[in-house]
Amino acid sequence: MKKSTTNLKNKVLRLLAKEPLDKIQISRRLQLNEEGRRELRQLLKEMEKAGSIARVRKQRYVLPDAADLFTGTIQFHANGSAHILNEIPGGKDLFIPAEKTSTALHGDRVVARIVRNQPMDSRKYPGNFRKEGQVIRILEKVNQTIVGTLQKSKNFYYIVADDPRFPHNLYVKPPVAPLKAKVGDKVVARLDTWISRHLNPEGTIVEVLGKVGTPGIDILSILRRYRLPENFSPEVLRQAAQLNAKVTLDEISRRMDLRDRLIITIDPDDARDFDDAIEVQQTPTGWNVGIHIADVSHYVRANSLLDREAFLRGNSIYFPGRVIPMLPPILSDGICSLKPREERLTFSVFAKVSRGGKVHSVRFCKSVIRSAVRLTYKEAFAILQSNPQTEIEHCVHIAWEVASLLRRRRFAHGALELDFPEVKVWVDQLGRAVRFERLENDISHQLIEEFMLLANELTARELRSHKQPTLYRVHEKPDPDRLLEYREQVLLHGLRVGDLSNREEIQRLLTSLRGSPYEPILKVGLLKSLKRARYSSDPLGHFGLAKVNYLHFTSPIRRYADLVTHRSLERHLGLTRSAAAQLAPIADHLSTTERIATDAEREIIKLKKLEYFQHLLHQKNPRSFQAVVFEVRNYGLVIEIPELLMTGLIHLSFLGDDFFVYDPTRRRLVGRHSKAVHKTGDTLNVIVARVDFFKQQVDFKPL
Secondary structure, three states, X not given: OOHHHHHHHHHHHHHHOOOOEOHXXXXXXXXXXXXXXXXXXXXXXXXXXXXXXXXXXXXXXXXXXXXXEEEEEEEXXXXXXXXXXXXXXXXXXXXXXXXXXXOOXXXXXXXXXXXXXXXXXXXXOOOOOOXXXXXXXXXXXXXXXXXXXXXXXXXXXXXXXXXXXXXXXXXXXXXXXXXXXXXXXXXXXXXXXOOOOOOOOEEEEEEEEEEOOOOOHHHHHHHHXXXXXXXXXXXXXXXXXXXXXXXXXXXXXXXXXXOOOOOEEEEOOOXXXXXXXXXXXXXXXXXXXXXXXXXXXXXXXXXXXXXXXXXXXXXXXXXXXXXXXXXXXXXXXXXXXXOOOOEEEEEEEEEEEEOOOOEEEEEEEEEEEEOOEEEEHHHHHHHHOOOOOOXXXXXXXXXXXXXXXXXXXXHHOOOOOOXXXXXXXXXXXXXXXXXXXXXXXXXHHHHHHHHHHHHHHHHHHHHHHOOOOOOEEEEOOOOHHHHHHHHHHHHHOOOOOOOOOOHHHHHHHHHXXXXXXXXXXXXXXXXHHOOOOEEEOOOOOEOOOOEOOOOOOOOOOOEHHHHHHHHHHHHHOOOOOOOOOOHHHXXXXXXXXXXXXXXXXXXXXXXXXXXXXXXXXXXXXXXXXXXXXXXXXXXXXXXXXXXXXEEEEEEHHHOOOOOEEEEOOOOEEEXXXXXXXXXXXXXXXXEEEEEEOOOOEEEEEEO
């Protein structure tokens, strides 16, 4: 911002601190000429969008706090209520009841008036918001399209949205050529008019994706809904194709040559982009560790077409059977990927680790490697379960010695064990789910995780100590009120727990939950009580990892934040003279793209599970699953199928002819006649009873 604009902004803020004023009154008070008035009009728009001022009745501007106004991004829940994210670090979000959300959509920037400020019932309202508000103005419409299924009643056509957070039917005109959609087609519609949340909105079909159930339509629907790119532009692909894939002797001469070192990669079975490689040598006093990361910044120059496209995408997105990469495949799967027995350019971190697990010296440099072997996690796990025979097997065992020591020290210093098992969805050529594989965070994963955490922490420490601007990965301390509410949730399950504002008490609780039927729901509850990790230009620390210095350095092929870190490190080492970019807006953008990617990935996996269960419904002998009851409610049993990490409900109507009475004290259901008891922790075999795609829920019944 220019100095003159900054001065004008400060004058506006001083005026509005005294009283509400419209733009004419502000202009007169400041005695602005015609050019100054033009600058003022633009500044007021920018300040309103940023939330530093708000517009109220009679087009007057006020300071938000003075008028009990709240500006931010609105996030909807499945029940129609919402909350507005607080843009002040550490501030509480604002809860918005469903009937007070106006015509805002998920992701819009809005202004709300605070109408209530007192403790709220956490069982009724999601989260500990403490304040309630009403949306009074929409500053920025982020999403003006709806993806859903075309339906027809007797008199009109309408679209049922895929997103359960948009519960209204969207009325549309009868389809006409060339967009001749049919009932049952998945379509994209533009939202045209919506006067009130109590009336149905109206729109126009702008794209026909295809018939529901057609292979590939589910992925396409997710791409449209989250506005994700399908392909790279010809210009971006052309620039990528012009890059020199061969590692030249001239380039090798400028780097540390590590091609004769025993360096390995360990990645998932179906991985194609290999960001990182490791090496370990044992010494009389400990170990020499080398962590080598793909040197993406060598190929993707700042402000190039490739760079701008990577920034817009923010990160790669992984769907079952498909990847939406951040970089074109010629880079992500090709010249940047650390493939075995091929020369690759890398950015290396070298550390000397003592027998006690302390790091004594650190060095960074550009390098060139030739990875000796590419191991999958399963292969590495098998090696660690047997006695080493080959040089590579010895290398894996030595690496685990270091990693396990680092891991023990990390938890001793307060790190939280918040890892969840994952379910990998395997699909056929048509994109249909054919099997699910539960992935545990076993020692092969932990080995690589500890080396990556070490590299990230050491890089953050180096850049911070030398005051080099960069992007940090931050996870701020939790709100004590939210931890207090979560503690009450734990106590309701009959578990003993102390003061959760004490980190050691959280660790003790997580240890006690391990393997219990309460583990899934209470671990999820804890995660919701903690703040969400994000990117920031300020080193605010990482609560979950218990690290003062932390950033992302080890995955530049699939995360733009890591590419920013590489460039910061290049400036620190004197390898480039380019100036650092404005980091705060980059941090905000990348935090947003990360949230979008996470939501899209979760949604497609859930959709594949729903499709799989729907298929089972039509089988004569449907497959059964072992389920665990993790919550008992007055209307049925909430269960989890551990094999698929899928939750569902067994409704009272499926429990037999008996009349079941809910015992809230003991949290169980008791049959009035049979005296049968259903309680938390029970295991039973179930089959699918009902699948609801709109609510994204599955009902089961005992076998």
